[in-house]
Amino acid sequence: MTCAKCGTAVPPESKFCESCGEPIAVSSASTDSIEQHPSHQTEAASTVDGADKAPNETVEKLTAVSKNYWNYFLHYLKAPTQRGMNETHSTLPFALINSALISLFFALTLYAQLSLHTGDSMYSISLDFSESFIPGLFYMVLFIAILTGGLFLAIKTVLKTDINFANLFTTFAGLFPIPVVLSLLAAISALIGIGALTSLFTALLFISLFTLIILTYQFYPQTQAKIDPLYGLIGLFAVLLIVLAVVSDYLLDGILIALII
Known part of the structure; x- marks a missing residue:
């Protein structure tokens, strides 16, 4: 799976791009899978009921950007002329x-x-x-x-x-x-x-x-x-x-x- 904004490869389970923090859209295949399994709908409903317990998306996005910024920062310091x-x-x-x-x-x-x-x-x-x-x-x-x-x-x-x-x-x-x-x-x-x-x-x-x-x-x-x-x-x-x-x-x-x- 790739980020639609910057093209960076991201793991299938990722909610946000680790490079730019862009939310990763759910693929149609995943949507069809949910529609074919009623149990998934029940789980989704329970997730909505407990939405107040789920992590804030803004916090997740900021965390992803901060983590990737630190990685970029260290990589740049190791080889500034190559990566600059x-x-x-x-x-x-x-x-x-x-x-x-x-x-x-x-x-x-x-x-x-x-x-x-x-x-x-x-x-x-x-x-x-x-x-x-x-x-x-x-x-x-x-x-x-x-x-x-x-x-x-x-x-x-x-x-x-x-x-x-x-x-x-x-x-x-x-x-x-x-x-x-x-x-x-x-x-x-x-x-x-x-x-x-x-x-x-x-x-x-x-x-x-x-x-x-x-x-x-x-x-x-x-x-x-x-x-x-x-x-x-x-x-x-x-x-x-x-x-x-x-x-x-x-x-x-x-x-x-x-x-x-």
Whole structure:
């Protein structure tokens, strides 16, 4: 039996696809079998009567997605260059989970740096949770959105490749397990107060994200491109750095305002 959504082979008894979490439709053969055996109808009726005891389908679906995400995460870390650009190893839920984890860990890092470990200097920073965590979360979500949007425009305009934004995001954010690990290490270092390691892991986080832009950009073939792909990539980085500098200044201004107030 295969999943109608992603084509992954699933066991006959599965209710949900282990790859994408899609409910598996009951085959007509199974339906005919139930109709030919009245005892099955009795069992089905008793199952309906005890429906409140059956596991919630949403919980089962989330469990299946979580289990398969962990398997995908471990397989990616074992062989990132071999599995990274294979779209069959990543789905949109996995891409969303990767992005959410990076955003949460980065926000936690910013909160720990600005609020938990303050020195005795008059220049030390101390902010409430909402004044440091929320801006950090917003900044990283916006950062990933800008990276994906810029990459999408570069591929469409420079490489002249017809792509779908959701598919591009799935491919790009599907490469995020290593940035997830780096963001987690940065958060742990910040929480225990090791500033040097926090800076190192944070820098590696941003470097890895920009590196994955290059890998994703090279993955798509050029069709009738009038500009050399290298110039397109350089232009993409220039625009991204300018936009991110403006966003960073805005975030810093917001933190300074919170301190003054």
